[in-house]
Amino acid sequence: MNSALRGDYTLNNSDTLTLIQVTDAHLMSEKGGRLLNVDTDDSLAAVLDLVMDHPGTPDALLITGDIAGDGASAAYERMALALGVIHAPSFWLPGNHDDCDASKIDHEHFIRTATNPHWLIVMLDSQQPDAVGGHLVATELDALSQAVDRANQEGKHLLIALHHPSQPVGCDWLDPQRIANSAAFELEVQRCRQQVVVISGHVHQESDQVIGDIRYLTTPSTCIQFAPNQVNFKVDDQAPGYRWLRLSPSGEVETGVERVIDREFPVDLNSGGYL
Numbered sequence: 001m002n003s004a005l006r007g008d009y010t011l012n013n014s015d016t017l018t019l020i021q022v023t024d025a026h027l028m029s030e031k032g033g034r035l036l037n038v039d040t041d042d043s044l045a046a047v048l049d050l051v052m053d054h055p056g057t058p059d060a061l062l063i064t065g066d067i068a069g070d071g072a073s074a075a076y077e078r079m080a081l082a083l084g085v086i087h088a089p090s091f092w093l094p095g096n097h098d099d100c101d102a103s104k105i106d107h108e109h110f111i112r113t114a115t116n117p118h119w120l121i122v123m124l125d126s127q128q129p130d131a132v133g134g135h136l137v138a139t140e141l142d143a144l145s146q147a148v149d150r151a152n153q154e155g156k157h158l159l160i161a162l163h164h165p166s167q168p169v170g171c172d173w174l175d176p177q178r179i180a181n182s183a184a185f186e187l188e189v190q191r192c193r194q195q196v197v198v199i200s201g202h203v204h205q206e207s208d209q210v211i212g213d214i215r216y217l218t219t220p221s222t223c224i225q226f227a228p229n230q231v232n233f234k235v236d237d238q239a240p241g242y243r244w245l246r247l248s249p250s251g252e253v254e255t256g257v258e259r260v261i262d263r264e265f266p267v268d269l270n271s272g273g274y275l
C-alpha cells in the first residue's frame with residue numbers, strides 16, 4: 001500500500017507556531033448527511049466558525065482523518081470547500097473511514113512534512129485495509145524514522161500527527177483500536193532529542209497525557225463525541241470542537257480545546273454503535 005502522504009511544506013513563521021487540529025468530520029456522501037442524528041456538514045461549519053474566532057491567524061490546520069464517513073469523494077470536495085473560509089494551509093491525513101483512492105482525493109493536502117526553523121511536523125497514515133484499528137506499515141515507520149533523524153540533525157522539535165492514538169485513553173472498547181504496533185512507534189519517538197508532541201483523532205474525545213517526556217493529545221470530533229472512561233460504546237452529549245496548539249521556538253507546547261457553545265447538536269445518545 002502506497003501512502004497518500006508526500007511532500008514537504010515550509011511554514012512562513014520562524015516564531016511561535018499556531019496550529020489548529022480539526023478531526024473526525026465524518027462527512028457523508030450527500031451534504032447534510034447524518035451520523036447518529038448529527039448533520040456532520042452543519043457541525044463542521046459550526047466548529048470552523050469557532051476557529052475563525054480564534055485569536056490570531058493560524059499557521060496551519062491539521063485535519064487528522066475520518067474526513068469522510070463512508071469514503072465518498074464528495075466528502076473531500078466539501079471539506080476543501082468548508083476549509084476555504086480559513087486563510088491558512090491545511091494538511092490532511094487519512095483515518096479508518098477514509099478512502100485514499102488516488103482518483104478521489106485532492107493530493108495537494110496530503111503532505112508528509114511541514115517545517116519552520118524550530119519544529120518539524122510529520123503526518124503518518126495509520127489506516128489498515130478493512131479494519132477499524134490502527135497500524136503503521138513499514139513505509140510509515142520509515143517516514144517516522146526519517147523525521148526523527150531529520151529533527152535530530154536540524155535540532156528541531158517534533159510534532160507527530162496521525163489518526164489512531166498510540167496510547168490508551170481509558171475507554172476499554174476504544175483502546176484496542178490504538179496503533180497495533182505502538183511499541184515500534186514508541187521506539188522511534190524515543191530517539192528524538194528535542195520535545196515531542198503526538199496528536200491523534202479517532203477517539204472523539206479530549207485527552208492530554210505526558211508519558212516519558214512525550215505529550216500525547218487527542219481531540220474532540222467536529223461531530224459526535226464518545227464518553228470518556230467507558231467500558232462499552234457510549235456517546236457523549238458534549239459539543240463538537242477543535243484543538244489549538246502554540247509551539248514555541250524553545251519547544252514549549254501550549255494547547256487547549258474549544259467547543260461550540262452557541263448551538264446544540266442533539267445526538268442519538270442511546271445508540272449502540274456505528275461502523
Ligand SMILES: [Fe+2]
Nearest residue numbers: 066095096202
Ligand atoms: Fe477513526
